Amino acid sequence: MPTPIPRRGFLAAGAGLLGAAALGACGVSNDGAGSGAADSAGTSVAGGTAAAGKPKKGGVLRIGSLGGDKDSIDPTYSSTDIDQQRGQNLYDSLTQLSGELPYHFDEGLAESIELGAGAMSATVRLREGVEFHHGKTLASDDLIFTIQRILDPDRPGRAAKALAAVDPANIETIDDRTVKFNFKTPDSMFPKRFGSASASILPIDFDPENPVGTGPFKYDSFTAGSRSVFKRYENYWRDDGPYVDELQIISFSDDTSRTSALLAGQVDALDGIDPALLNQIGDGFQQLITKSGFYQPITMRVDLPPFNDVRVRQAFRLMVDRPAMVEQAYSGFAEVANDVPNPADPGFPSDLPQREQDIDQAKSLLKQAGVEGMTVTLTTAPENGNLVNSAEVFAQHAKAAGVTINIDNLTPSAYDAKFTEWPLTNGYWAAGIIGTTYASRFIKGAGANDSHWDDPEGLALYNQMLGMTDQGKQDELANELLTRFYDMGPDVVHTYKNNVDAYSSKLTGFEPFSSNGWSLGAWRYRLVSFV
Amino acid sequence: MIPKLVIRRIGVGLLMLWLVSVLVFASIHVLPGDAAKLLLGHDVTPEALEGLTKELGLDRSVWTQYWDWMGGLLTGNWGDSLVSPISVGELVRMRMANTFLLAMFTMVIVAPLSVTVGIYSATRNGRPIDGGISVLTLCLSSLPGFVIGIVFIYTFSTNVLRIVPAASILDPQRSVFGQLDLLIAPTITAALMMLPYPTRMVRAAMIDVLQSDYVEMARLKGLPERTVVFRHALRNCLAPIVQALGLTLLFLLGGIIVVEAVFSFPGIGLTLVQATNQRDGPVLQTVTVLLAATCVLVNLISDLGVLALTPRMRARL
Numbered sequence: 001m002p003t004p005i006p007r008r009g010f011l012a013a014g015a016g017l018l019g020a021a022a023l024g025a026c027g028v029s030n031d032g033a034g035s036g037a038a039d040s041a042g043t044s045v046a047g048g049t050a051a052a053g054k055p056k057k058g059g060v061l062r063i064g065s066l067g068g069d070k071d072s073i074d075p076t077y078s079s080t081d082i083d084q085q086r087g088q089n090l091y092d093s094l095t096q097l098s099g100e101l102p103y104h105f106d107e108g109l110a111e112s113i114e115l116g117a118g119a120m121s122a123t124v125r126l127r128e129g130v131e132f133h134h135g136k137t138l139a140s141d142d143l144i145f146t147i148q149r150i151l152d153p154d155r156p157g158r159a160a161k162a163l164a165a166v167d168p169a170n171i172e173t174i175d176d177r178t179v180k181f182n183f184k185t186p187d188s189m190f191p192k193r194f195g196s197a198s199a200s201i202l203p204i205d206f207d208p209e210n211p212v213g214t215g216p217f218k219y220d221s222f223t224a225g226s227r228s229v230f231k232r233y234e235n236y237w238r239d240d241g242p243y244v245d246e247l248q249i250i251s252f253s254d255d256t257s258r259t260s261a262l263l264a265g266q267v268d269a270l271d272g273i274d275p276a277l278l279n280q281i282g283d284g285f286q287q288l289i290t291k292s293g294f295y296q297p298i299t300m301r302v303d304l305p306p307f308n309d310v311r312v313r314q315a316f317r318l319m320v321d322r323p324a325m326v327e328q329a330y331s332g333f334a335e336v337a338n339d340v341p342n343p344a345d346p347g348f349p350s351d352l353p354q355r356e357q358d359i360d361q362a363k364s365l366l367k368q369a370g371v372e373g374m375t376v377t378l379t380t381a382p383e384n385g386n387l388v389n390s391a392e393v394f395a396q397h398a399k400a401a402g403v404t405i406n407i408d409n410l411t412p413s414a415y416d417a418k419f420t421e422w423p424l425t426n427g428y429w430a431a432g433i434i435g436t437t438y439a440s441r442f443i444k445g446a447g448a449n450d451s452h453w454d455d456p457e458g459l460a461l462y463n464q465m466l467g468m469t470d471q472g473k474q475d476e477l478a479n480e481l482l483t484r485f486y487d488m489g490p491d492v493v494h495t496y497k498n499n500v501d502a503y504s505s506k507l508t509g510f511e512p513f514s515s516n517g518w519s520l521g522a523w524r525y526r527l528v529s530f531v
Numbered sequence: 532m533i534p535k536l537v538i539r540r541i542g543v544g545l546l547m548l549w550l551v552s553v554l555v556f557a558s559i560h561v562l563p564g565d566a567a568k569l570l571l572g573h574d575v576t577p578e579a580l581e582g583l584t585k586e587l588g589l590d591r592s593v594w595t596q597y598w599d600w601m602g603g604l605l606t607g608n609w610g611d612s613l614v615s616p617i618s619v620g621e622l623v624r625m626r627m628a629n630t631f632l633l634a635m636f637t638m639v640i641v642a643p644l645s646v647t648v649g650i651y652s653a654t655r656n657g658r659p660i661d662g663g664i665s666v667l668t669l670c671l672s673s674l675p676g677f678v679i680g681i682v683f684i685y686t687f688s689t690n691v692l693r694i695v696p697a698a699s700i701l702d703p704q705r706s707v708f709g710q711l712d713l714l715i716a717p718t719i720t721a722a723l724m725m726l727p728y729p730t731r732m733v734r735a736a737m738i739d740v741l742q743s744d745y746v747e748m749a750r751l752k753g754l755p756e757r758t759v760v761f762r763h764a765l766r767n768c769l770a771p772i773v774q775a776l777g778l779t780l781l782f783l784l785g786g787i788i789v790v791e792a793v794f795s796f797p798g799i800g801l802t803l804v805q806a807t808n809q810r811d812g813p814v815l816q817t818v819t820v821l822l823a824a825t826c827v828l829v830n831l832i833s834d835l836g837v838l839a840l841t842p843r844m845r846a847r848l
Contacts, residue, residue, distance in 0.1 A: 064698075069805040070570060070614035079572055155586065156579050208616070223703040224615035225622075225805075226797060250700050253805070256681070257795040260697035263689040267700075413808050416572070417564025447575040 055509065055529035061244040063520070064258045064267035068251025071224040074208040075200040076150055076157035085249060085271065085523040086228055087197020091213030094124060094143075097195040099513035099522060103344040103433055105192065109138060109201050109214060115469050116180075119188040126177045130237045132203045133218040140179045144171050145204040147181070158198035161440065161447070165190070165466075186467035188474060189435045216242040216526035226251055241526030243509075262502060269503035269510075271519035274385060275333045281502045288501040288510050291335055292517030293343040293431030296390055297491035298378070301423045303452040306376075310488045311369040317355060318362040319401045320394055320494045329390040333498040340482050341493055344515050345433040346471075347478025352486050362401040375404040379422040381415035386497070391426050394492075420450045431496075431517050434478050438462050451490030458484050506530050533838070537831070544827035548820060552604075555819040556597055559812050565589055566613040566810045587613050600816060610813045612806075619813050622802065623821065625703060626786075630798040632707060633717055633790075634783035640722040641729060642776055648726075649733025649772075654760060656738050664730075672727035680720045680793035688716065699796040717794045721787055725779050732775035736768035743767070770837045777833030784825055 067082040075087040094110035111125045130138040150157035151168040165187035172180040181190070193199065203212055211219050214237065217230035230247040250267060252258040259277045261267045262285070278287065300307035300316065307313055322336040337343070338354055366372045380391040388409055395405035405424075419425070427450060429441070439462075440446055444454040458481055465477045485491070499517045503510060509528035511521040521527065567583040568575060584590050591599070603610055609619040652664045671679075688697035699713040707714075740746060741764055749759045786800025799818060806815035 069809055072616060074616075079570060153578065153582075155582050156576070160579070161576060221704055224612075224617040226625075226703045227700070229704070252698065252700070252795045253801055254792045254795060257698050257793055260684050260689055261700065261795070264684075264693060264697035266696055266698055411808070413569060413810065414563050416569055447571075 055241075055243045056531070057243050057245070057529070059244045059530040060246040060248060061269070061507070061525055061528060061530075062248045062250060062267045063523075063525075064250050064252055064261050064270045066252055066255060066258065066272070068225040068253070071222075071251070073211050073219070073222045073228070075197045075211075075213075076146075076159075076202070077155075078158060078197045081271070081519070082249065082251065084197045084518075086230075087200055088215075088523045089217045089230060089247060089525055090211060090215040090219060091197065091200030091202070092130075092215055093196065093199045093201060094194040095191065097515060097522070099511055099515055099518075101344055101514050102346055103515045105195060108194065110194075113191040115188060115190065119183070119186040119190070119467050119469050121180055121182045122187075122190045123174070123178065123180045126179075127237065128177060130214050131235050132214055133212045133233055134203070136203050136205075138201070138203075138214060139176050140173045141204050143179050143201060144173065145206070146200070146202045147171065149202070149206075150199070159193070159196065162193045162199075162436065163190075164439075186463075188466055188469050192433065192436055217247050220246075236526070238526070241509075241528075243529035244525065247525050259502075262504070265504075268507055269501065269520060271501055271523065273500050273502045275331045275498075275500050278500065278502070284505050285502055286505055286510075288503065288512055288520065289333070290499040290501075290512040290514060290517050290519075292496065292499065292514055293341060294429070294497045294499065294517040295337060295341055295431075295493050295495065296384065296387060296426055296428045296497055297341075297493045298391075298394055298424070298426045299451050299491050301450075301452050302490045303454070304423050306369065306371045306374060307423070307490075309369045309371075311365040312371060313490065314487065315362040315365040315369070315401065316398075316403075317492050318358045318365070319403065320397050320492055321357040322355075322494050324397070325390060325393055325494050329386050329393045330495065330497060333500060334495040335498070337493045337496050338486070339489065339491070339493045340485050341429065341491070342432055342434050342437065342482060343496065344431055345435075345475075345478050345482065347434070347475035347482060349479050349483045349486070352483065355486075357397070359400050366401065366403070373402045373404075375406065376424055377406045377408050378424045378426065379408045379410060379415065380426055381410045381412045383412050383415070384428040387426055387428060390494070394426075394494075420448075420452070422450070425450065428497075431515070434481055435462075435465055435474065438481065453490050455484065533835075536838075537835070540827075540831050540834070544824075544831070547827065548823055551823040552601065552816065552820050553597075555816050556600070556812075559807075559810060559815055560593060562807075562810065564810060566812065569809055570614055589613075596812075600813065604817060604820065609817050612814050613811045614809045615811075619817050622814060623799075623818060626797055626799045626802045627818075627821070629701065629707065629796065630784065630786045630800070633714060633721065633796065633798060634780060636714060636718045637721040637725060637783055638776070638780055640718065641725050641779060644722075645726055645729035645776075646733050646772060649730045650737055650760065650765070652730070652734045653737035653741060654756075656741075668727040668730050671723055676720065676724045676787065676789035677793050679723050680716075680790060683716055683720050684793070697794075699794045701797055703797075717790050717796050720793070721783065721790050724787065724790070725783065729772070729775040729779050733768070733772050736771040737764060740764045740768045766840075769840045773836045773840065774833060777829060777836070781826055781829045784829065785822055 065082045065085060067080055070080060072078055072083050073086060075091055078084060078087055092109050094113065095105040095108040098104050098106045109127055109130060111127045114123045116122065124143065126138055126140065126143060132138065147163065147166060148168050150159050150163060151166060165183040165185050166181050167184045170182040174180055200213060206212065216233055216236045218233045220229040220231050222228040227248055227250045232242045232245050236242060252261070255274050255277065258270055259273065259280055262270050263280065281287065298316065300313055302308055317339050326332060326334045326336060338352055340349060340352065342348060363372065366374065378391050378395065380388050382388050391407050395407055398405045440448045442449065442453045443459065461477050461481045465474055468474050468477060499519055501520045507528055508531050511527070513522045516522070567580055567587055567589055571579055571583060588596065611618050612622060648664060652661045655661045684697045686692065687695040695715050696713050697716065699717050701707060701710055701713055746759060746764050749763050786798040788800035788804060790796060791798045791801040803815065803818055806818065
């Protein structure tokens with residue numbers, strides 16, 4: 001049965017969403033100026049490289065995406081990958097997450113975002129002369145409307161959690177292009193909270209039936225569950241695209257069917273293909289392999305025995321054979337990780353010794369905790385590709401340490417309905433930086449805190465970060481915060497999963513999105529053209 | 532007599548529909564999770580959940596929800612999907628129209644083919660060709676639908692030949708009749724899946740009739756075999772043929788989920804599965820009741836057809 005779209009994302013960071021983002025960019029890289037395809041993924045390169053010079057205009061770009069069962073064209077409430085895909089093309093946000101490491105943001109609709117003293121406010125200066133699809137020029141009233149819409153208490157948008165520090169009743173219009181936001185609590189992360197579709201800037205007369213944005217493509221038609229059609233917007237404010245005349249995003253419910261459609265020439269690109277299907281993609285097609293910090297950890301509830309004992313958690317971290325996990329659970333499309341998330345964070349502690357499987361030490365720790373030979377149930381679901389695979393592989397490794405793990409494989413909806421209640425589970429989380437993901441997953445009471453993590457010292461560090469405007473000091477605090485997970489965290493972060501896309505060799509312009517792992521170069525189709 | 536029968540059947544049918552409505556409504560509320568929670572995913576905060584629950588009308592009591600839905604159903608006000616910006620009516624119209632079209636095209640292949648092959652097989656009963664056909668139909672019926680579908684895609688769409696589209700991704704902005712090439716693959720696959728049952732029913736009925744007294748009489752009279760088969764025998768096994776084809780049509784109208792999944796065909800089967808996964812009450816409940824109504828109707832027509840063809844039964848009424 002078709003797997004539902006991964007929904008667990010951190011729209012919070014204006015970035016973190018699905019897909020895999022990672023350490024070194026690797027994969028087929030075709031930059032927009034049309035140089036030949038540099039292919040390090042070992043796939044066939046179609047005869048005829050792109051012509052030098054400006055990309056060709058024209059053509060209809062058809063993307064085959066999984067999903068459509070809960071489509072939305074209203075970006076404020078977007079919840080799935082396919083919504084994010086639409087958002088990246090119809091709209092812009094204040095900033096744009098760059099695909100390259102180190103993790104940073106490029107300019108978006110904001111010319112500048114400056115934090116006030118103590119990070120208690122932020123002044124946003126909007127770019128001049130940007131026009132919405134219906135002709136209105138971007139101005140302060142649009143920005144204020146958008147933020148207040150997101151923070152509407154009766155119907156909060158997806159980015160409401162991320163922007164929680166903003167006081168919607170205390171927004172000052174400095175002039176027609178400048179807005180000052182005042183915060184209820186310090187938030188030095190504010191400039192990093194944009195970039196996702198959920199933080200798209202909408203015009204003050206936004207109508208979800210006829211959506212209008214500033215993006216490189218404008219709305220033509222949208223049929224929920226079927227397809228969306230967008231046309232090139234000639235008046236786009238950036239000069240690096242768009243090139244294709246028309247963009248069609250076509251929904252599929254099944255991955256195999258989607259792959260057949262690519263092979264039969266009915267679509268031109270697939271975002272996020274199951275690596276098991278890759279051997280079907282041969283001549284005339286390219287693969288785009290993106291490595292990022294996207295991870296599928298084993299998560300333990302730290303408020304319940306036996307996982308409230310840090311020795312047991314540490315034992316679990318020592319049980320897993322990481323290279324085997326890469327090969328068996330991910331067919332090689334993953335990188336070994338070191339029990340710390342967010343490798344793209346500038347403060348990532350890369351000097352921690354690489355943890356390796358140590359069954360003896362694991363057994364000893366379990367014995368000390370008095371739970372040797374324990375039996376426990378791991379709840380999982382066939383979501384996001386390999387979730388069940390990695391659970392099963394982990395169970396195999398655990399056997400060597402005398403731990404019996406029974407896998408409870410639920411349907412995705414049954415699993416999601418109670419996902420914060422399972423004592424032992426595995427999940428999937430976006431890459432990103434700790435400053436914008438901590439609040440979603442690691443603060444007591446947070447909606448996505450499936451481990452029930454509650455660390456007062458960590459929280460104090462995080463709050464310090466929020467008040468810290470100096471980037472260097474912010475990175476130091478991030479380093480401390482992330483290091484805490486290495487020895488006592490709730491997760492076994494065994495690997496970072498790669499993302500693989502496939503597209504026709506008639507296309508060029510896809511760049512691997514290593515910061516975040518978003519598919520097809522963050523679905524930024526303005527950069528794509530036909531050769 | 533016949534009108535009385537029809538009225539009685541409709542009465543029973545309505546009662547069954549009401550039962551179906553209660554059952555499907557209850558089942559969606561028994562499943563864990565609800566549309567609001569599933570829509571919000573992991574970014575759920577108590578305020579967001581409360582707001583969305585209210586907006587979707589899920590905060591009303593179970594009875595109110597049932598009555599509102601039933602009332603809306605009967606007055607034609609079917610409401611909107613909980614998870615997508617589309618009205619139930621539009622969704623139903625699109626998906627059921629697609630499934631209906633696929634069903635019709637499939638029947639156009641299956642009906643004549645199954646009758647012809649069934650009769651042919653029956654008249655050659657016991658001979659190698661009959662055995663061969665039996666083996667073929669047995670193989671077809673034991674192959675899972677997705678195997679047939681994938682083999683078809685492999686042969687005609689992607690690997691051996693590339694003459695038929697692999698996925699039936701219909702463009703909702705254009706008429707289906709302008710995109711009929713997208714229906715070739717699912718139609719042929721569905722036809723192959725559906726052929727065995729009516730073929731074997733036709734064959735069995737015909738064999739049965741060919742052994743009856745009046746057929747023997749006709750042969751003894753010296754009538755040519757063709758006349759015996761088509762003028763005398765066939766007439767007498769039309770009833771089971773109609774029943775078999777009626778059941779086949781019914782099956783097709785419910786949407787063959789496997790075919791829809793393999794070809795990404797936007798039919799009513801997948802709509803139901805997705806609605807269940809998303810706990811999309813309005814869609815799931817309304818579509819289920821509609822399909823049940825279709826079932827009642829098609830059964831009624833099929834039974835009336837059988838009655839028309841069986842004078843003996845009419846006399847008994």
